Amino acid sequence: xxxxxxxxxxxxxxxxxxxxxxxxxxxxxxxxxxxxxxxxxxxxxxxxxxxxxxxxxxxxxxxxxxxxxxxxxxxxxxxxxxxxxxxxxxxxxxxxxxxxxxxxxxxxxxxxxxxxxxxxxxxxxxxxxxxxxxxxxxxxxxxxxxxxxxxxxxxxxxxxxxxxxxxxxxxxxxxxxxxxxxxxxxxxxxxxxxxxxxxxxxxxxxxxxxxxxxxxxxxxxxxxxxxxxxxxxxxxxxxxxxxxxxxxxxxxxxxxxxxxxxxxxxxxxxxxxxxxxxxxxxxxxxxxxxxxxxxxxxxxxxxxxxxxxxxxxxxxxxx
Ligand SMILES: Nc1ncnc2c1ncn2[C@@H]1O[C@H](COP(=O)(O)OP(=O)(O)O)[C@@H](O)[C@H]1O
Ligand SMILES: [Mg+2]
Numbered sequence: 001x002x003x004x005x006x007x008x009x010x011x012x013x014x015x016x017x018x019x020x021x022x023x024x025x026x027x028x029x030x031x032x033x034x035x036x037x038x039x040x041x042x043x044x045x046x047x048x049x050x051x052x053x054x055x056x057x058x059x060x061x062x063x064x065x066x067x068x069x070x071x072x073x074x075x076x077x078x079x080x081x082x083x084x085x086x087x088x089x090x091x092x093x094x095x096x097x098x099x100x101x102x103x104x105x106x107x108x109x110x111x112x113x114x115x116x117x118x119x120x121x122x123x124x125x126x127x128x129x130x131x132x133x134x135x136x137x138x139x140x141x142x143x144x145x146x147x148x149x150x151x152x153x154x155x156x157x158x159x160x161x162x163x164x165x166x167x168x169x170x171x172x173x174x175x176x177x178x179x180x181x182x183x184x185x186x187x188x189x190x191x192x193x194x195x196x197x198x199x200x201x202x203x204x205x206x207x208x209x210x211x212x213x214x215x216x217x218x219x220x221x222x223x224x225x226x227x228x229x230x231x232x233x234x235x236x237x238x239x240x241x242x243x244x245x246x247x248x249x250x251x252x253x254x255x256x257x258x259x260x261x262x263x264x265x266x267x268x269x270x271x272x273x274x275x276x277x278x279x280x281x282x283x284x285x286x287x288x289x290x291x292x293x294x295x296x297x298x299x300x301x302x303x304x305x306x307x308x309x310x311x312x313x314x315x316x317x318x319x
Contacts, residue, residue, distance in 0.1 A: 008301060009059035009301050012302060013058070014046045014305055017305065022036070022041055022318055038096065039095065039096065039097055043308065051258070056273040056278055057278070060286065063091050063299070065224045066093060069221045069222050069224055071292075073218075073222055076218075079186040079187055081215065097212075098209075100210040100219060101211070102151045102171055104158060105184045105207040107144050107185070109140060109144045111136075126159075129147070136243075137243070200230045201232075201236060203229040249292075253281075
């Protein structure tokens, strides 16, 4: 899709869903969720969040994320069961309603981003993990490490938490935590393996898990650019050797734009995002989808909210 078509889509982006007849409503940073008995209707909107603030909307972002999650849930369902029941619209997943564990399960293959900054300062000890000494920025860990964080309220920052603390606070039982971390390692290995075939490195990601009865499901989203960091694989070694930043396929770009152009790193009122930046980000999300999945995406311009309403009515989710 060319940039003028993306500009035309700007006023038609999905900022929020207003369909009270869908059930009990919860609004997250990116998803609007409705509860229908044992199911959740999860609508991925076009909202862009960074530094735990909602900044603007990006054309087709919701569709790209929901399609990407569907792709990954399908590819990994033999490793860990997931919450997906149906995808009645490009932006919508109907999911098994689970009792969520209130821990974000972050798993990292490389020392980079906020963890690298902590490591440099010596403040990386909050996870209670032994780290090899003398590691360099963007170096691979001998095997992936899990650095969980608490799930914070809107506008609050997630806090690192150690395994010991997770168990002590009863956020998960010892048995469940063992099952969760095993699932996270399996899912991440599968994600990394596939990403490699697409010329990408899945650097790190965040999973959420939930429970129904005694069964554990992976919920929310999977391996999207919102929850994950991807690097371009064939440039990794040369850049690492020279100490250069890696080429990324993720929204660290908007974070850097905010810091560089607006001096915003999460404190105070977020700045307005110009339309050109919104359109450029849309092209990045679409390109990310195509590179990760190896399939092209045909996007239908138009009123996303109206289309969702039509599809949900047709498929019986909206009476
Ligand atoms: N299958 C599920 N069962 C219960 N809760 C879920 C499920 N899938 C996702 N959620 C929750 O729904 C919300 C999705 O909205 P989102 O915008 O991602 O929220 P957040 O601002 O917490 O990231 C999250 O709080 C997530 O934990
Ligand atoms: Mg989320």
